[in-house]
Amino acid sequence: MGVRFLHAADLHLGSPLESVTDKQRTDELHRATHDALKRIISLAIDREVEFVVVSGDLYDKRARSVEANDFLVQQFERLNERDVPCYIVHGNHDPLYDGAERLDWPENVHVFSADGVEIIEHPGEEHTTARLLGQSYGQQWVSETLSDEYTPPDSTVPNIGLLHTGLNPDGRKYAPCSPSDLAAKEIDYWALGHIHTPGRIAGANAAYAGIPQGRHIGEAGVGGCYIVEVEPNASPELAFLPTSPVVWHEIEIDIGTAKTGDGKQVGTLSELVSCVVDRCQEVRNTGYTELAERVLDVPVSDVEWEPTGVIFRLNLVGRGAVHDQLDEEAIPWLQTQIGERLPSGTSTVWIESIRDRTSPPLPDDETLREEDETIDELHALVEELRTQQEVQQDLRETVGEVWEWTPAEETEDLPEDRLVLNEDRLDDLIDSALRRATDRIALEHYNVD
Incomplete structure (x- = not known):
């Protein structure tokens, strides 16, 4: 008999989104990590999962603010009101022994100890429907191969392992192990945390949920969580659910080949503005569910979702006549002009920065x-x-x-x-x-x- 649950990780509550200086937008972005978690909880409720797992780094850095702790309690209480348990391991950004929670967790929350691998039997209405194994980080760095101790007593129910790891057997800081180490254990699904890009792991029944809300251009793309369905001794089925209120996206424009909407080669700054606006609009018109599907190796659940904000970074490359016009005054002018011409629609759109890597025509x-x-x-x-x-x-x-x-x-x-x-x-x-x-x-x- 199988079980259906939600897998999230790397919430990083309290982490501001970077590279944005506008006060109004900064305030909006400050709420983004919180809004992403609200959506995760709402999805868990709407999809009627049996339980939720969070695979580390609930907070950003070891300092647990009262605000972040209170917000987590409120969200987990929403699950508690519907009798949905939440199972948690702590990671390198929120190690268990480096800071105590300011507020008590609701009774539906179980935090795995850092003293060794715990085994929890998840109760169904009549009998155990799943077994969860986990161990939190006790300090920022963990050099031991924690996965070695994930040994379930049997395979009569799905065995689910919560692990915060860099999945690098040569690493020294983040519970080093390899995909083959995970595959060797009788775990039906490894719910991984630490790497912020979502994706399945080749050679093991394991996946990183990724960060629900990217904080900078290095965490570009759609963030989210997984709905996982797993049975004993079978490959798990995953569906990705988008959650990020704000999406970072990088666009590259080659000035040597770029054309305006009417097919004219870009030769002036005004034409470059038109070209960039068209490219940004093309990304928006594609739809963010489709964008997620292009980079993920699991299906994206069909949900009515659109981010409230989209942040573009523009990289200008290549050789062309417009290179000589891209002086120090032109870059901020471009950023302003593009921003004014980008239609907002149902989401706020703006340019985070413009990087000029162009060269003279040759x-x-x-x-x-x-x-x-x-x-x-x-x-x-x-x-x-x-x-x-x-x-x-x-x-x-x-x-x-x-x-x-x-x-x-x-x-x-x-x-x-x-x-x-x-x-x-x-x-x-x-x-x-x-x-x-x-x-x-x-x-x-x-x-x-």
Whole structure:
């Protein structure tokens, strides 16, 4: 017999959304993490789930404010009024021993201990319908492989494991383990927390619910939670439910190929404004459920949902005539003009920032390589950098003292005076260096000012 429940994680209550300075919008964004949790609770009630699990980081940082604690109590009380239990593990941002709750939890809330894996039998009307296993973080960092101790007594009912982990067997801070470690245990579904991007884990009956409300452009896309249906010794069925009141979205415009609505090549700032507005509107018209489906590996539940706010970051790239018009005054002008022309509709829309990575118009890279031996050798060197592991290791060691090679799950604890260096960032640095060097050589070759 199966069970149906809601899986959420990484609420990060009390965390402000970043990169926005407008007072009215800041106030709206401050409420976003709270509004996302309200929606989670409403979905649990509307979908009539048997229980709710939250896989760590209910709060942002270890400080538990009275406001955040009171809000959580209010929301869990809504579940309590309908006899819906809530099972919780604490993570690295809200370790159990680093701060006591200011208010008592409702009687439907069970918080798993940090002293060892607890096993809870979830009662149905007549008999146990599920078994939950969990262990909270006692301190910010946990170097032990907690999953080793998740051992259910039998498989007569669905066994569900709540675990806050970076899922990195070589990690030292976030309950290190691998997908194969999880698959080796008799757990029918691992409800994971810590990684803020939702998705299933290949090779294990496990999934990250992701963050319900992104806080910056690094957490772009639609946030939400899962409805999970699972039976003993069977693959779980998941459906993603969107919850984020505010959605961050990144748009890239190549000025070398961008066109206006009537098919004209962009050549002026005014035409660039029109092109950007069209692209932003295209994203909105696509529908956010469809956008979520494009990046998720589970179906998105058909719900009537639209965010109250959409924040765009615009990246201008490529070579084109409009490059010379993008001076220091043009960027804020663009941001204002685009913001004024974006229709709000049922949601507030604005531009968080504009990043100018454009270059003067030049022949394409293939032509440049054919006509300039130095550029051809430069591109060959970069191709070697991308394919030779030893060369990449040498590069990592020489990129500068402020960079630190950091696995994805450990970036949040990096010191403020250090910058993250990982595979994606290294590729970005190589691309940027290649583009700058190619432009310098080509400008001299073609005598372009």
